[in-house]
Amino acid sequence: xxxxxxxxxxxxxxxxxxxxxxxxxxxxxxxxxxxxxxxxxxxxxxxxxxxxxxxxxxxxxxxxx
Amino acid sequence: xxxxxxxxxxxxxxxxxxxxxxxxxxxxxxxxxxxxxxxxxxxxxxxxxxxxxxxxxxxxxxxxxxxxxxxxxxxxxxxxxxxxxxxxxxxxxxxxxxxxxxxxxxxxxxxxxxxxxxxxxxxxxxxxxxxxxxxxxxxxxxxxxxxxxxxxxxxxxxxxxxxxxxxxxxxxxxxxxxxxxxxxxxxxxxxxxxxxxxxxxxxxxxxxxxxxxxxxxxxxxxxxxxxxxxxxxxxxxxxxxxxxxxxxxxxxxxxxx
Numbered sequence: 001x002x003x004x005x006x007x008x009x010x011x012x013x014x015x016x017x018x019x020x021x022x023x024x025x026x027x028x029x030x031x032x033x034x035x036x037x038x039x040x041x042x043x044x045x046x047x048x049x050x051x052x053x054x055x056x057x058x059x060x061x062x063x064x065x
Numbered sequence: 066x067x068x069x070x071x072x073x074x075x076x077x078x079x080x081x082x083x084x085x086x087x088x089x090x091x092x093x094x095x096x097x098x099x100x101x102x103x104x105x106x107x108x109x110x111x112x113x114x115x116x117x118x119x120x121x122x123x124x125x126x127x128x129x130x131x132x133x134x135x136x137x138x139x140x141x142x143x144x145x146x147x148x149x150x151x152x153x154x155x156x157x158x159x160x161x162x163x164x165x166x167x168x169x170x171x172x173x174x175x176x177x178x179x180x181x182x183x184x185x186x187x188x189x190x191x192x193x194x195x196x197x198x199x200x201x202x203x204x205x206x207x208x209x210x211x212x213x214x215x216x217x218x219x220x221x222x223x224x225x226x227x228x229x230x231x232x233x234x235x236x237x238x239x240x241x242x243x244x245x246x247x248x249x250x251x252x253x254x255x256x257x258x259x260x261x262x263x264x265x266x267x268x269x270x271x272x273x274x275x276x277x278x279x280x281x282x283x284x285x286x287x288x289x290x291x292x293x294x295x296x297x298x299x300x301x302x303x304x305x306x307x308x309x310x311x312x313x314x315x316x317x318x319x320x321x322x
Binding site for chain 1: 104112115116121
C-alpha cells in the first residue's frame with residue numbers, strides 16, 4: 001500500500017500501524033503516532049488497521065524552548 | 066512559593082533545552098540555574114534513529130518537571146494534535162501552548178491560541194499559554210480554563226528585554242491572583258530582574274542561557290537576578306523622584322563658619 005510517513009511518500013506492505021513501525025525500524029517507548037491528524041495511542045497500534053493513502057506522523061522528543 | 070496548577074516549585078526559573086552546544090552543557094546549565102521546569106518539544110523521528118530516546122533519557126535524569134511545547138504550530142488543530150502526542154510521550158498533562166501567527170516576529174496567533182486552550186482544557190490539559198501582553202486575550206485565556214498566563218516581553222530569541230514595561234505592569238494589576246510568567250525576549254539577567262521587580266512570578270528562558278559564552282554560568286546569573294528581583298518586589302521599592310532627597314540627616318550637622 002501507499003502511505004505518507006512523516007511527509008514522505010512510500011510503498012510497503014503493512015496491515016497495522018504496529019507492522020509499519022516494525023517494517024521501518026521505528027522502536028522505542030518515546031514515540032508518538034498519529035494517522036490522518038488523529039492520535040493513535042501506543043497500546044492501540046497493533047489493532048489500528050491502515051488504509052491506502054494514510055498520512056502517518058511519527059514524532060519523538062527533541063530540544064525545545 | 067510558586068504554585069503552578071497545584072504544583073509547588075522552589076525555583077522561579079523555567080529553562081528551555083534548545084540550542085546548547087552539547088547535551089553535557091545543557092545538563093550542567095539546568096543544574097546550576099536550579100530550574101525546576103524544563104521545556105521540550107516533539108519532532109518527526111527518522112527511521113531507525115534513537116536520538117529522541119537519548120534526549121528523553123537525559124531530561125529524565127535531570128529530575129525536573131517537563132513542560133512540552135507546541136512550538137512551530139500555526140493553527141489550533143495542529144497545536145491540539147501536537148499537545149496530545151506530547152502527552153503520550155512525556156506522560157504529563159502540562160503543555161506550553163504556542164500557536165505562531167507571524168513568521169518574522171513569531172507573535173502568537175491569539176485567536177487560534179484561545180481556541181486551542183479551550184479544547185485542551187476540556188481534554189484535561191493544564192495549559193501554559195504563550196501569549197502577548199493584551200489584557201483581553203488574557204481574560205479570554207482564563208475563561209477558556211487557563212490558570213497561568215505567559216506573556217512575551219519581546220520577540221522570541223530577540224534578547225531585547227522588556228519593550229513595554231507599562232503593559233506588563235497593567236497585566237500584573239489586571240490579574241493579581243494568576244501566576245504570570247514572562248516567556249520570551251529576555252536577553253540578560255538585569256532584564257529578568259526588571260520583570261520580577263514588576264511582580265511577575267517567574268521567567269522562562271532559553272536562548273539567553275543556551276547561546277551565552279558559558280551557559281551554566283549564565284543560568285546561575287539569571288537565577289540570582291530572578292531571586293533578587295523577587296525579593297525586591299516583596300520588600301517594596303521606592304518610586305523615582307524628580308528632585309534630590311538627602312540620605313544623610315542634616316540635624317546636628319557641625320557649623321564651621
